[in-house]
Amino acid sequence: MKRAESSYLMAADHRDDLAKILFEPxxxxxxIHEAASLGFRNYRITQDEPFDLSDTEAAKALEEWLDREQFHYLWRPTFLDQDPFRPSIVTEYPELVITW
Known part of the structure; x- marks a missing residue:
């Protein structure tokens, strides 16, 4: 196995592990229950790392669960906060917003 391939596999494994944690039904x-009990009508799944996790198996399993439970959801773009002391970087990744 070449170094680039092993690096790709390590990154993919880390993203899959993160998705399993974030998108556990x-x-x-x-x-959602906690947000609803506080009067909110939506819940955003936010993450610390700017990865596109919308195509992972865990995200697809969560989407199936949300459909079964009749929640509405939307993947919307989220932009990284800019650091005023560093050059501008334009990076976005999808964030899941669940509404009821």
Whole structure:
């Protein structure tokens, strides 16, 4: 295995692990219940790392669960906060917004 291939696989594994944590239906259900009990009508799944996780198996499984439970959801672009002391970088990644 070449170094680039192993680096790609490590990055993919890390993203899959992060997606499993973020998009676990039981955790999302608990967060939705908590948000609804506080009067909110939406829940945003935010992440610390700017990765596009919308195509992962965990995200697709969550979308199926949301459809079964009749929630509405939308993947919308989220932009990285700019650091005023560094050159401008334009990076966006999708963020999941769930509404009821």
């Amino acid at each position: 039981a955790n999302v259900a608990r967060a």
